[in-house]
Amino acid sequence: MTMRVVIAGSSGLIGSALRRSYELDGHTVTRLVRRETQSPHEIRWNPGSERLSSAALDGADVVVNLAGASIGQRWTANHRRAILLSRTTTARTLAEAIAGTTRPPRVFLSASGIRFYGVDRGDELLTESSAGAQDGFxxxxxxxxEAATRESTVPVCHLRLGLVLSQHGGLLARMLPIFRAGLGISPGSGHPFWSFLSLTDAVRAIRFLATHPQAQGPYNLTAPNPVRSRECVDALSAAVGARTTLPIPVPVLRLVMGEVAAEAIGSLRVVPNRLAEAGFTHRHPDIASSVRDALT
Ligand SMILES: NC(=O)c1ccc[n+]([C@@H]2O[C@H](COP(=O)([O-])OP(=O)(O)OC[C@H]3O[C@@H](n4cnc5c(N)ncnc54)[C@H](OP(=O)(O)O)[C@@H]3O)[C@@H](O)[C@H]2O)c1
Structure with missing residues (x-):
């Protein structure tokens, strides 16, 4: 059956891969864009300043929110505001528009992140039943x-995304040129757990939830086997032939990247229990195959 999918943040790493995947399979994708529209499949919106007409979402099967200002730049006071508001206003605007539809979507899939569980939880195994923490930005x-979706009148899935691995964006894309030059860099001690996910599995998991009749609530979008950051670095080094590994101490990272460094390298060992219970199987459950996927 052909679906109509509405995506916000469709120009981003995950949004553009999701859009391509749906379009390749013949589904209709409507993109919410913050610029002038360039095709009949685009609708302009201005989250934060204007309400979105419910007509934009009427008759859609699923609405997916993947919008948010980049967290990969220095967290000045202004940028912190942008990081927060670009997420809460988009989620709220979509939830309110959904509430006004006459033919509502079955489900609203709204991005979130595994930092829901806090900055650093050491070796603790974190599932969707684990308590969250608010010990950092x-x-x-x-x-x-997640709270900003509360006005939705249809079931909401909060996509608690882990570190999505791709050569086209995110942390791995930033590290890759250094690794390709032959130098593996290992942030911090190498001991913290990194909960990663291949971009392919991120798209597959979102599509899985979009059609799952009971999907609702939080889902950890991570691979089932989180590894210590050193193992991530080793897998990447092996894949691109980097020979030396240089540990970068946390104070140096802080100096170069600012506060984002401390939060980005905290240990979170997150597993996707609810996806597994719902019957989802990962194509790339381990770090080696996820890195291979990221480089293809
Ligand atoms: N990639 C990861 O590893 C990861 C991990 C955890 C959580 N997430 C979250 O998942 C979402 C998608 O991730 P991604 O990697 O695809 O992000 P991304 O590549 O940075 O794309 C995010 C998209 O959000 C929109 N956007 C940017 N600034 C905005 C602003 N000020 N206001 C409203 N929209 C804005 C843009 O799309 P338009 O120009 O089309 O509007 C942009 O392409 C993000 O919210 C991200 O925080 C990602």
Whole structure:
């Protein structure tokens, strides 16, 4: 059956891969864009300043929110505001528009992140039943982001995304040129757990939830086997032939990247229990195959 899918944040890493995947399979994708529209499949919106007409979402099967200002730049006071508001206002605007539809979507899939569980939980195994924590900026953002969907009148899935691996964006894309030059860099001690996910599995998991009749609530979008950051670095080094590994101490990272460094390298060992219970199987359950996927 052909679906009509509405995506916000469709120009981003995950949004553009999701859009391509749906379009390749013949589904109709409507993109919410913040610029002038360039095709009949685009609708302009201005989240934060204007309400979105419910007509934009009327008759859609699923609405997916993947919008948010980048967290990969220095967290000045202005940028912190942008990180928070670009997530809460998009989620709220979509939830309110959904509430006004006459033919509502079955489900609203709204991005969140594994920082919902806090900055650093050591070796603790974290499932969707684990308590959240608000001990840092991104954890607070994740909580506000999820709360911002509360006006939705249809079931909401909060996509608690882990570190999505792709050569086209995110942390791995930033590290890759250094690794390709032959130098593996290992942020911090190498001991913290990194909960990653291949971009292919991120798209597959979102599509899985979009058609699952009971999907609702939080879902950890991570691979089932989180590894210590050193193992991530080793897998990437092996894949691109980097020979030396240089540990970068946390104070140096802080100096170069600012506060984002401390939060980005905290240990979170998150597993996707609810996806597994719902019957989802990962194509790339381990770090080696996820890195291979990221480089293809
Ligand atoms: N990639 C990861 O590893 C990861 C991990 C955890 C959580 N997430 C979250 O998942 C979502 C999608 O991730 P991604 O990697 O695809 O992000 P991305 O590549 O940075 O794309 C995010 C998209 O959000 C829109 N956007 C940017 N600034 C905005 C603003 N000020 N206001 C409203 N929209 C804005 C843009 O799309 P338009 O120009 O089309 O509007 C942009 O392409 C993000 O919210 C991200 O925080 C990602």
């Amino acid at each position: 991104m954890p607070k953002v994740a909580h506000a982001w």
